[in-house]
Amino acid sequence: MTLATFDRDELRRGLAACGADAWLLYNFKGINPVADRFLGVGGLGSRRLFVLVTPDGPPIALAHKIELQPMEGFPGKVVPYARWQELHEGLAALVSGKTLAMEVSPDNGVPYLDRVPHGVVQLIERLGGRVVGSALLVTAFTA
Secondary structure, three states: OOOOOOOHHHHHHHHHHHHHOEEEEEEOOOOOOHHHEEEEEOOOOOOOOOEEEEOOOOOEEEHEEEEEEEEHHOOEEEEOOOOOOHEEEEEEHHHHEEEEEEEHHHHOOOOOOOOOOHHHHHOOOOOOOOEEHHHHHHHOOOO
């Protein structure tokens, strides 16, 4: 299943099971094969990409200005950024006050799932979000 074909009701159930409001996919230089598989976005990947997926609205992507071409046809809103300050501002608007499922594994219990660097989790938390594991979503949508 991909972003273009996912079932919103299944996402709603999966988020509830994870205790999350939304799924925040992160990728940088291909370190997250879950994001690659689910998003189906190709291209350079030399800049950070965040995509917020909720059951009730269109997905929102934060993509670097030099990597907008691979986002053509994205089934939601693309918010471009260039400087890290713009990235942090856009990310804060997406994550503040939300619990977000991400590809993390407490205590590295499932190393194949642990794809989001600790520094990214710290950034999300500093910007007002809370991160929980997305294992149930990964199983439902990409396994």
